[in-house]
Amino acid sequence: MTETRSRLRADAQRNVEGIRQAALDVFRLGGLNTPLDEVARAAGVSKGTIYHRFGGRQGLIDAVVTDLVAEYISGIMTSVEAITDPVERFESYLRKIWLLQYDEPASNDVLLRALPGSEPLTTLCEHASEFAGRLLGEAQATGRIRDDLTPDDLYLLIWERGIIARACDQQPRDGYQRRFEYTLSGLRTPSVASV
Amino acid sequence: MTETRSRLRADAQRNVEGIRQAALDVFRLGGLNTPLDEVARAAGVSKGTIYHRFGGRQGLIDAVVTDLVAEYISGIMTSVEAITDPVERFESYLRKIWLLQYDEPASNDVLLRALPGSEPLTTLCEHASEFAGRLLGEAQATGRIRDDLTPDDLYLLIWERGIIARACDQQPRDGYQRRFEYTLSGLRTPSVASV
DNA sequence: TCTTTACTTGACTCCATAGTCAAGAAATAT
DNA sequence: ATATTTCTTGACTATGGAGTCAAGTAAAGA
Numbered sequence: 001m002t003e004t005r006s007r008l009r010a011d012a013q014r015n016v017e018g019i020r021q022a023a024l025d026v027f028r029l030g031g032l033n034t035p036l037d038e039v040a041r042a043a044g045v046s047k048g049t050i051y052h053r054f055g056g057r058q059g060l061i062d063a064v065v066t067d068l069v070a071e072y073i074s075g076i077m078t079s080v081e082a083i084t085d086p087v088e089r090f091e092s093y094l095r096k097i098w099l100l101q102y103d104e105p106a107s108n109d110v111l112l113r114a115l116p117g118s119e120p121l122t123t124l125c126e127h128a129s130e131f132a133g134r135l136l137g138e139a140q141a142t143g144r145i146r147d148d149l150t151p152d153d154l155y156l157l158i159w160e161r162g163i164i165a166r167a168c169d170q171q172p173r174d175g176y177q178r179r180f181e182y183t184l185s186g187l188r189t190p191s192v193a194s195v
Numbered sequence: 196m197t198e199t200r201s202r203l204r205a206d207a208q209r210n211v212e213g214i215r216q217a218a219l220d221v222f223r224l225g226g227l228n229t230p231l232d233e234v235a236r237a238a239g240v241s242k243g244t245i246y247h248r249f250g251g252r253q254g255l256i257d258a259v260v261t262d263l264v265a266e267y268i269s270g271i272m273t274s275v276e277a278i279t280d281p282v283e284r285f286e287s288y289l290r291k292i293w294l295l296q297y298d299e300p301a302s303n304d305v306l307l308r309a310l311p312g313s314e315p316l317t318t319l320c321e322h323a324s325e326f327a328g329r330l331l332g333e334a335q336a337t338g339r340i341r342d343d344l345t346p347d348d349l350y351l352l353i354w355e356r357g358i359i360a361r362a363c364d365q366q367p368r369d370g371y372q373r374r375f376e377y378t379l380s381g382l383r384t385p386s387v388a389s390v
Numbered sequence: 391t392c393t394t395t396a397c398t399t400g401a402c403t404c405c406a407t408a409g410t411c412a413a414g415a416a417a418t419a420t
Numbered sequence: 421a422t423a424t425t426t427c428t429t430g431a432c433t434a435t436g437g438a439g440t441c442a443a444g445t446a447a448a449g450a
Contacts, residue, residue: 008396008397009395009396009397009446009447009448010446010447010448011396011397011398011446011447012396012397012398012447015397015398035436035437035438036437036438036439037436037437037438045398045399046398046399046400047399047400047438047439048398048399048400048439048440048441049397049398049399051438051439051440052397052398053397056438056439057438146377149377153373153374153377156366156370156374157374157377160359160374163358163359163362164355164358164359167358171351175351178348179348179351179352179355181381182341182344182348182352182378182381182382183377183378183381184381185381185385186376186377186378186379186380186381186382187377187381188385190380190383190386191385191386203426203427204416204417204418204425204426204427205416205417205418206416206417206426206427206428207417207426207427207428210427210428230406230407230408231407231408231409232406232407232408240428240429241428241429241430242408242409242429242430243409243410243411243428243429243430244427244428244429246408246409246410247427247428248427251408251409252408
């Protein structure tokens with residue numbers, strides 16, 4: 001009855017779904033800047049249709065980014081929650097985020113981006129920031145993590161890692177990992193007897 | 196007499212000099228990927244002339260890169276040589292290289308090794324690598340720098356920093372500096388009593 | 391079935407950059 | 421002063437991606 005409001009035509013509906021799916025696949029692999037033609041090709045549709053249905057890259061990202069990213073990030077948060085030692089919990093969080101940035105270009109883009117659109121994503125990011133801030137505070141309370149480290153530093157350390165991950169294309173994963181461990185260990189309170 | 200061999204015409208000579216100068220200025224400011232049209236404009240010459248005289252970007256870079264970069268790098272090496280404490284010397288070297296990467300986009304491009312050509316530059320880079328390796332070894336001999344750190348790690352830490360510096364455009368210098376200190380401190384031997 | 395309306399298409403424009411080249415301009419040689 | 425040679429130019433092609441739209445196609449409604 002009243003449900004007929006603004007219903008898409010059958011083919012349009014099919015296409016919207018196809019495009020969403022294609023965008024998920026393509027973005028997952030290549031990040032959020034992959035040319036839209038590739039998405040179109042993957043969806044078996046012309047580029048025009050994407051613009052028509054989603055209004056361009058930003059719209060498409062908005063339509064897809066939550067499915068693409070949210071569960072990774074909240075997954076990390078909950079998985080880390082289980083760790084009891086505050087320092088270990090904090091470090092584990094950072095490690096997982098940093099690996100996510102390497103493994104998932106799209107998630108990395110989200111973590112890097114201004115991403116002005118997409119309200120739920122903004123919420124998620126803020127949530128994650130608060131979470132990270134809390135972990136940091138708790139870890140610092142043990143005295144084993146430097147207390148000159150601010151939540152802002154944390155954000156920027158993640159930003160830097162993202163920039164690196166983006167450029168790492170060819171670099172092997174374990175080298176990336178090996179190197180971020182150095183930074184991680186630099187966040188611990190230095191031993192007192194330093195020259 | 197025999198000196199007349201392969202002499203450029205007066206205007207050509209003037210242009211070559213003008214272009215070199217312009218390239219120095221423009222590359223210094225914007226790095227080695229600045230559009231050649233900008234160099235041409237700065238030299239008051241058409242793009243075609245640059246291609247004609249230098250054979251393209253690579254040729255132009257070759258003609259300019261030594262003046263643009265060599266003295267910075269060798270300057271750092273000699274200035275650091277004066278420091279007596281091996282650890283301080285090693286760390287000071289890294290700090291200076293990392294700041295150079297922030298301050299001088301062109302030097303950064305060179306350190307990132309976009310440049311297969313240019314023999315003297317390659318030599319310089321190898322020289323610097325050996326130098327850094329030596330500093331590392333000496334610093335490790337004190338026991339105060341982690342001994343699992345390899346010269347290769349060092350190279351990649353510089354590479355990573357360069358990637359960051361490139362993206363840092365808007366970021367303030369002191370934040371950049373602040374953050375690389377964390378990594379630096381992560382290179383020191385950790386205190387024994389860990390967890 | 392035919393009409394109406396919603397949808398899709400691909401060819402088009404636009405932008406920024408790399409790189410080329412025929413024709414005109416300028417220096418040099420005589 | 422003219423012929424010769426060397427240079428320079430700017431308009432041209434090519435690339436790769438964003439974004440648009442008139443015209444054609446297909447679904448829905450009668």
